[in-house]
Amino acid sequence: MAEAHPVGFQWVMEAKLRGATVVHVDPRYTRTSAQADLHVPIRTGTDIAFLGGLVNYVLTHQKDFREYVVAYTNAPMILREDFRDTDELDGLFSGFDPEGRAYSTETWAYATEGGGSGGEEGGRPGHRGHEQETARPEQHGMGGASTADRPLTDPTLRHPRCVYQVLKRHFARYTPELVAEVCGVPEELFERVAEAVTANSGRERTTAFCYAVGWTQHTVGVQYIRTAAILQSLLGNIGRPGGGIMALRGHASIQGSTDIPTLYNLLPGYLPMPDAHDHPDLAAYVEPDSQKAGWWGNMRAYTVSLLKAWWGEAATEDNDFCFDHLPKTTGDHGTYRTVLDQIAGKVKGYFVVGENPAVGSANGKLQRLGLANLDWLVVRDLVEIETASFWKDGPEIETGELRPEEIGTEVFLLPAASHTEKDGSFTNTQRLLQWRHKAVEPAGDARSELWFYYHLGRLLRERLAGSTDPRDRPLLDLTWDYPVSGERAEPDAAAVLREINGVGPDGALSTYAELRDDGSTACGCWIYCGVYAGERNRAAARTPRSEQDEVALDWGWAWPANRRILYNRASADPQGRPWSERKRYLWWDEERGRWTGRDVPDISVDKHPDYRPSEDARAQEALGGDAPFIMQNDGRAWLFAPEGTLDGPLPTHYEPTESPCGNALYGQRANPVLQTYRHPENPLNPADGAPGADRFPYVFTTYRLTEHHTAGGMSRTLPYLNELQPEFFCEVSPELAEERGLRHLEWATIVTARTAIEARVLVTRRMRPLKVRGRTLHQVGLPYHWGHGGLSPGDPANDLLAVVLDPNVHIQEAKAASCDIRPGRRPRGPALLDFVAEYRSGGEGGARPADRVHEGQSARGAEPPGPHEDGAPDGHRGNGHRPPAPSRPDRRGRKRDR
């Protein structure tokens, strides 16, 4: 956190000054470790085992906050008889379809009074394999399936099939010994962490978890966060001051670009993108959610208001509020799928904005081969980033795989205004919108994103004016009337914020509770409703902390409803009394008949703690006054997820796709439903036990340095920042340096089946070998900021990665993979391809190629090793697929048959 979020880390330092204990779990000893009370070096990719160990510790030592757990979590819910856990199925949950490599979630549901399944569609995820997965998982994750029948419960938590007991059995194997064996964390160190966490949780105290992409970029990333959520729910650390799980986002307003998404499968406010097959009309789209208890029950109001914000007068009851104008998904349209479709010639044009995928994305070669096979490419950035210059100086030009004169892509590089040169808002990790005002006019031709898209839309609409083609209607019907000002006709950013906030007959709306499903309200993003309440831009509120309490309700505006702590109803007991005076935050005021406290209540302000819904109550009215988790249809925090995740209702430890270790827990080695793409340039290193696995005996992880910004476009081009970390380097322990003959400040070559890169060597004791499953495991650290452009050209670390993804959210496994490392620089030009081919094929005798950097002999045409054993029942997904015979793509970036 100190490395990548130094400004946010000041609050950790402040907490530390006030006596907080700071524990840092990270494969490397970083700037954060330097300030932590305890640093726990961990094998990368094993956090579920570590967190699972903590869950087990809490349950075994009965350290859970029992009243909170019984009242506010789904611990008492009883599961169906046919649910089977991983212990019984050697690492699989019930419902696994080996052919489709997907789960049917039917058996994960609660047992209900009617005896039926609680799941709305039963085995929906398995219906059409992985291709159809769009955004319903995200939405279910927030809301849950509709439950017509009441689930059976056991408040004593003794029923063998209640969630509490299932959880206890599930995590029983995650002992300190197992944590030591899997994670390489000594038992006593683990126990110190467990003691610190449990001693600082309960009625009087709370513990917070902070994580960044070190948790998310795994094939089980979603389940990492789930494990933390289970732990925090058991300890009563959700919805209370000083608790929570903080997602530290990758850069400014990434939270904002999820809320108002740049994701293919979401509409603003986490509404799923409609599916072309499942959602022929608005009614079909909103139907699954409309039956739900909780705030998702108002799905139709949110959707109709969004449609009204976009298509205004044109959207009427009669035409389904222009629902047909919305684009629909037909399958996976994620960024990696799109890149493969570019290579296959199916995608012709590409906008790249505020991103540098040629450096920042996994398997950079795939990215660049895709870029080289487009008709046109628009890059808007501050400088000429590698994604715009790949055609003249990319790594594939050096190797001869691509030739500039044969790349047909027309590149439009357009200068973008920086954040100081435009008005707008940032939404930070705390869901806080903060307005920034333009300080200076952008120089030269640089323009804001708002300017660019507004005028692009205006010109397109002008060209289409008068068209009678129905496909042009969505564009022509758009409300595109933002006021502009100045010489450059800059649109008014505050007017856009007001549209996002929403308007009704009386002007700007104050809260999403005012949204209607009859077309009388318009709202661009329901969760942002209220940011412009009273016609005032509340994101621009800046009352200093000296003039308000530390909750600081008048600094910026937090969604939803300016609530600073989500689910803060949980800070009081079921009767509405604070759990403790020390952690007093929100409570029921019986005299005034309302919730009161320091924050905006996360419950209807006058809903009595004793309120119980009637049979026909719907949406939020269907939740009782003692149900804090108001986005869930049962009002409870989910220890067990009956729906919403595609890879299991409980987190369980799987090894990273590429791991030099087997799974200590089950025969199933890696996530059985992980997502990957078969492509000749996306081969996987053989995993543990497979032939050739010993060629890649080390583990590497990628990360950021304080001195640079992500893929480097904003830092490698600036002399002041570049000189602070002027060269790409790898971090290795003295022990690994000794083992492989690496010398401080000399060069090393790091190799995977994808490519080989070179880096200067930093030998440091901050990297430590770990004892894992009876052997010494070495980890290599690689900052991923460098690319072939800028003031300090260097090889991109992400080029080493394969595209293997978490099935829920399609995030790449960038934080754990296997590699080899050897002294010396990598081969140049076409020799690099030969060198990598030799690694892929195993060279002579299948062993690691001899240490002959620069002299790699051609091994092309050699037979690839057989299918890798990954422990999966079926080898056609996961890392079981056969690496391709090495071959060179032809000059247009496509593969030639050999």
Added chain:
Amino acid sequence: MTADRTEQSASEAPMEWLSASLAGPLADPATDAGHPHPPERVGFFTDTSVCIGCKACEVACKEWNLVPPTRDEAPDLLGTSFDNTGELSANSWRHVAFVEQRVPAGTGGRPAEAVDLGMPQPPPAERDRAPEAAPGADGGAAEGVRWLMSSDVCKHCTHAACLDVCPTGALFRTEYGTVVVQEDICNGCGYCIPACPYGVIGKREDDGRAFKCTLCYDRLGSGLEPACATACPTDSIQFGPLEELRERANARLERLHEAGTAEARLYGADPGDGVGGAGAFFLLLDEPEVYGLPPDPVVTTRDLPDIWRHAALAAGVAAAAVAAAFLGRR
């Protein structure tokens, strides 16, 4: 010892006035320098125990003061942990040192062995060798690491030798008690460079003149804090009236000692030290040498009166001898 000497020197006329302004405790350097009604003396307290090594101070300083990049052409990886600035110089007025130490496992306590002094770079030939290898995973497990970070800066000494030796008056004592080089007066003679006991000031190669931290003299006049202190996210760099900073530092030191951080100590906070107390002082977690700071800095002009006295005496003796020689001839 310093004080003794000073007293001794001070008691000896006719060098008394000179001695007082060159060494020993001095309550108010600004008045001493001729400012009739100066504002409070200001300075920095750099608390290295909360430094996270983000280097925002280095960048903010360069941005505000238009300091050129340290090394224009293809800056090189220095290999001294995460420090690629190396030292304070004409083009680096703040420098964050990174010191990696081996400590007994899990203590975070005092180092068993310092492996990196954060000192200026040895020649490349010596750097090429990797740090000595450890006994292996098992042996390594018995040890942890500690990573110290510290943002160094000009000390704005009470007795500033750079200022004393400057022949043009380019270096002067401001009304805030700080020491500043005036770019338009400096003639590039370079006397100030060896005079500094900390190696702070340097000459800009392509320019010839000497540059160093001004404690953002231009910002102070507008009621602003120096750029580095403003940028520091953890308040490791604190700016304010020197007296207040010393009190704050003593309180912080006491707190750290109570918390068991026995190795914490202040550096440069003592008005009785060799430079009469620094205007920019530090809280360190190890010996000053570990951070590349001299353990017992002394203003290099301290002995100037003595030297002059001895020179005068020698000249007198020589004159007497010459005279005697002539007289003796008679």
